[in-house]
Amino acid sequence: MNFLVPPSRDAAVRMLRTVLYADRLRAGRMRPPVGLIKNDIRSLLELERLLAPEPHGLPGLDFAAAAAWVERELGDPELAGLVRREAARDVSYVDRCLGIHTVVALRLAQAREAAGDDPSNGKEA
Amino acid sequence: MIQHGYAGKILRLDLTTRTVSTIDTAKYRRWGGGHGLGSALFWDLCKDKTITDGRHPANVCIVATSPFCGTIVPSGGGRSEVVGVGVGQDPVNWFTRSGFGGRFSTMLKYAGWDAVVIEGKADKPVWVDIRNRKVTIRDASTLWGKDTWATQIDIWNRVGVPRGVKNRWKDINDTVDDAMSAATDQGRTTQKPAVLTIGPAGENQTAGGCLLHDAGNGAGQGGFGAVWGSKNLKAISVLGTGSITVADPTALLKARVVMKQKYSSDVDRPDFHAWTKLGGPPKPLFMTASPTEDRRPQACQGCTSGCRARFSVGYGNESTCQETAWYIAAIRRVAKSAQEVSEVNMKAADIVQKYGFNSFLFQTGLHWLEHLHEIGEMGPGKRIPSSLPWEKYGTLEFAETLVHALSHRQDIGKDLAEGWVQAARKWGREKDLHDGTLQFSYWGMAEHGYDPRAELEWGYGSILGDRDCNEHCFNVIFTNVNAAFAYAIPMRLEAKELVDIVAGKLSPYAKGRPEVLDFGDGNMYSEAVAQLVRWHRHYTRFWKQSALLCDLKWPEFYNTNAPGNEGASGSSDAGEQVFWNAVTGDRLTFEDGVELGRRIWNLDNAIWTLQGRHRDMVHFAPYVYETKYEKGELFPFYMWPCRDEKGEWAYTDVMGRALDKKKFDQWKTIFYGLEGWDPKTGWPTRKTLEKMDMAFVADGLQAAGRLGAEG
Numbered sequence: 001m002n003f004l005v006p007p008s009r010d011a012a013v014r015m016l017r018t019v020l021y022a023d024r025l026r027a028g029r030m031r032p033p034v035g036l037i038k039n040d041i042r043s044l045l046e047l048e049r050l051l052a053p054e055p056h057g058l059p060g061l062d063f064a065a066a067a068a069w070v071e072r073e074l075g076d077p078e079l080a081g082l083v084r085r086e087a088a089r090d091v092s093y094v095d096r097c098l099g100i101h102t103v104v105a106l107r108l109a110q111a112r113e114a115a116g117d118d119p120s121n122g123k124e125a
Numbered sequence: 126m127i128q129h130g131y132a133g134k135i136l137r138l139d140l141t142t143r144t145v146s147t148i149d150t151a152k153y154r155r156w157g158g159g160h161g162l163g164s165a166l167f168w169d170l171c172k173d174k175t176i177t178d179g180r181h182p183a184n185v186c187i188v189a190t191s192p193f194c195g196t197i198v199p200s201g202g203g204r205s206e207v208v209g210v211g212v213g214q215d216p217v218n219w220f221t222r223s224g225f226g227g228r229f230s231t232m233l234k235y236a237g238w239d240a241v242v243i244e245g246k247a248d249k250p251v252w253v254d255i256r257n258r259k260v261t262i263r264d265a266s267t268l269w270g271k272d273t274w275a276t277q278i279d280i281w282n283r284v285g286v287p288r289g290v291k292n293r294w295k296d297i298n299d300t301v302d303d304a305m306s307a308a309t310d311q312g313r314t315t316q317k318p319a320v321l322t323i324g325p326a327g328e329n330q331t332a333g334g335c336l337l338h339d340a341g342n343g344a345g346q347g348g349f350g351a352v353w354g355s356k357n358l359k360a361i362s363v364l365g366t367g368s369i370t371v372a373d374p375t376a377l378l379k380a381r382v383v384m385k386q387k388y389s390s391d392v393d394r395p396d397f398h399a400w401t402k403l404g405g406p407p408k409p410l411f412m413t414a415s416p417t418e419d420r421r422p423q424a425c426q427g428c429t430s431g432c433r434a435r436f437s438v439g440y441g442n443e444s445t446c447q448e449t450a451w452y453i454a455a456i457r458r459v460a461k462s463a464q465e466v467s468e469v470n471m472k473a474a475d476i477v478q479k480y481g482f483n484s485f486l487f488q489t490g491l492h493w494l495e496h497l498h499e500i501g502e503m504g505p506g507k508r509i510p511s512s513l514p515w516e517k518y519g520t521l522e523f524a525e526t527l528v529h530a531l532s533h534r535q536d537i538g539k540d541l542a543e544g545w546v547q548a549a550r551k552w553g554r555e556k557d558l559h560d561g562t563l564q565f566s567y568w569g570m571a572e573h574g575y576d577p578r579a580e581l582e583w584g585y586g587s588i589l590g591d592r593d594c595n596e597h598c599f600n601v602i603f604t605n606v607n608a609a610f611a612y613a614i615p616m617r618l619e620a621k622e623l624v625d626i627v628a629g630k631l632s633p634y635a636k637g638r639p640e641v642l643d644f645g646d647g648n649m650y651s652e653a654v655a656q657l658v659r660w661h662r663h664y665t666r667f668w669k670q671s672a673l674l675c676d677l678k679w680p681e682f683y684n685t686n687a688p689g690n691e692g693a694s695g696s697s698d699a700g701e702q703v704f705w706n707a708v709t710g711d712r713l714t715f716e717d718g719v720e721l722g723r724r725i726w727n728l729d730n731a732i733w734t735l736q737g738r739h740r741d742m743v744h745f746a747p748y749v750y751e752t753k754y755e756k757g758e759l760f761p762f763y764m765w766p767c768r769d770e771k772g773e774w775a776y777t778d779v780m781g782r783a784l785d786k787k788k789f790d791q792w793k794t795i796f797y798g799l800e801g802w803d804p805k806t807g808w809p810t811r812k813t814l815e816k817m818d819m820a821f822v823a824d825g826l827q828a829a830g831r832l833g834a835e836g
């Protein structure tokens with residue numbers, strides 16, 4: 001079950017921040033025939049968009065690194081725990097991406113609500 | 126004498142004297158067409174083959190067609206090859222190549238020309254107006270400064286073919302005056318001319334300068350836009366009313382029908398997961414969600430697939446592949462919706478097309494620029510002065526500002542115009558070449574997406590050649606296998622079956638030797654891999670770049686639509702040679718084509734040798750040796766068929782390693798030995814050249830003191 005305690009406003013602001021380039025999460029996309037292309041992640045929103053299903057490629061993500069990054073950079077051990085739980089499921093890589101997408105999208109919506117952020121605005125607090 | 130598949134003449138333009146002359150194609154028939162034809166013309170006509178800057182007036186640029194152009198050869202009838210010394214590479218601008226699709230090559234042949242040779246330099250901007258055999262060099266002063274699309278519209282208007290062709294014929298008052306067209310050529314057409322042009326990036330002679338045709342057919346790598354810019358050549362327009370004779374139309378039709386019936390997906394029950402290059406259902410290749418479902422497929426002339434589209438929304442037309450993804454990571458950061466991601470993405474593609482700018486430089490380069498800005502190295506008053514509005518990164522406005530600056534040598538564009546690796550050095554960022562912050566892997570070109578530390582044939586082939594090879598022959602193995610792993614669906618072909626089928630196609634050097642495909646740690650510097658790389662170099666030089674079969678579709682090693690999962694390549698019913706022979710009347714074998722590719726590859730190496738190449742220069746960017754290709758850096762796994770310690774084949778992850786510089790250097794010795802080149806220098810030897818009936822090349826090298834020593 002995907003349950004995340006709604007964050008406080010302060011925690012939400014941190015969850016929604018854009019981290020420095022140096023603190024980014026390394027990631028990519030498999031986009032044949034171009035190949036594997038960089039898609040580094042600097043915010044929760046970008047992580048959600050990387051993992052969102054689309055017909056033209058697959059997200060490239062190291063799940064352990066993603067969980068550690070969520071914990072370290074976004075200060076969200078609870079989400080990191082759910083990312084680890086989804087990553088440990090005995091299903092395909094794509095299904096694990098989808099599972100992680102679900103919890104990341106849930107957290108994004110909660111954080112936006114708590115921070116009073118406009119969900120239609122891609123720019124984070 | 127009719128030469129089936131050929132128009133018969135080569136157009137020679139001397140821009141310095143503004144004179145036009147012709148060469149009989151028959152003189153160059155042995156080189157096939159496309160790249161081979163271009164290399165041979167360059168060898169004969171470039172008076173100074175030591176030049177290392179494509180903007181030198183002695184540079185000769187050739188745009189060449191093949192016998193397939195203008196015919197119904199599947200995914201082979203509409204491409205053109207461009208050769209000459211390039212711009213923007215590091216440490217040397219080699220004699221290099223690029224290619225583009227569309228309808229330029231077909232129109233050129235219908236006008237009676239197999240190739241155009243561009244020599245010299247005009248004193249003022251010019252464009253070339255070809256209407257069948259009538260060729261006029263015209264003033265381009267009012268075209269100069271226009272983007273690629275506006276230029277083409279202007280020329281269409283000048284040539285006078287009305288837009289909207291219903292019931293309207295243009296009489297061009299000239300016919301293609303030879304036997305092959307006499308029966309059909311009325312000197313009239315409803316078509317608008319095919320125009321190949323440069324935009325601001327080429328006019329300003331920047332490393333990103335492309336040649337562009339129609340909305341989205343670009344010759345990107347090599348900086349040929351800058352070459353044309355240096356020659357004051359804005360555009361070549363061609364309108365033809367002739368046709369091409371095919372030696373055996375029945376055989377051609379039969380092979381095309383076989384292609385459809387035996388190798389292609391059943392349209393009523395399409396297998397969307399089939400492992401095939403040629404036989405998949407037609408599919409556009411833009412890298413984002415379609416901006417609208419209201420669209421039509423768009424293809425190069427004669428293509429059975431069609432990797433592009435035209436949209437009712439009026440943007441993103443004819444863009445495909447990498448240009449539809451160059452900006453996407455940035456857009457995702459700020460767009461308000463998936464629809465906006467798609468819209469900005471496709472409009473960003475339009476921007477690079479209009480400026481005639483090679484978006485592949487952004488493939489890894491854009492992240493590097495962002496990094497420099499973030500760490501405070503680049504910006505107003507910074508060590509790298511720049512006023513680019515990074516706060517707008519991800520918006521369409523930023524995309525246009527960036528491409529404008531780089532196309533006009535403004536802001537950081539001043540330094541990047543000479544090449545990105547050169548700019549890194551100038552900016553004191555040499556360390557970025559070592560730690561991989563700037564991933565320009567081979568000859569100053571951006572890493573493509575198939576990292577040389579994992580996918581050996583791509584990396585080795587690129588560095589032994591002249592550019593990012595951009596040859597999608599084997600990487601389909603990675604795509605098919607990785608996707609199956611990611612979805613945990615059954616492999617259509619297990620590793621052993623796959624390597625056996627592929628090796629069966631690698632005639633002559635690697636036929637029946639599946640070990641050539643083993644990219645495992647224990648085999649990566651082996652004689653076997655050298656044989657694979659040789660085959661790849663030679664196959665592509667002829668069948669892809671000279672015969673001009675589309676890179677996205679050929680070769681086809683395996684095809685799970687077909688009996689025995691055997692792909693069409695080399696087959697007796699729809700192999701490359703079947704189409705070649707049907708069109709030309711030759712009796713070429715598949716292996717003859719590979720051998721022709723070997724000759725062309727040797728001719729290219731002779732030109733590089735004259736330009737100053739030595740084996741010691743043949744090395745990757747430092748990061749390829751000094752850093753590992755980390756798992757998760759771009760994707761968590763890179764699955765490839767390898768043998769385990771017991772010799773059993775299995776799909777294995779080849780991420781997590783660097784190349785060993787010393788071992789790679791030793792591997793080059795094996796490669797040069799197999800090629801019959803001097804292993805001390807990498808230069809061709811007389812014996813090798815003479816065996817290929819190329820004593821004239823050996824003479825040229827000897828005269829320059831650069832003939833390889835015999836072993």
Ligand code: SF4
Pocket residue numbers: 200201203226227423424425428429430431432433675676677678
């Ligand atoms: S697949 Fe695309 S690039 Fe290749 S021939 Fe067809 S339309 Fe042209």
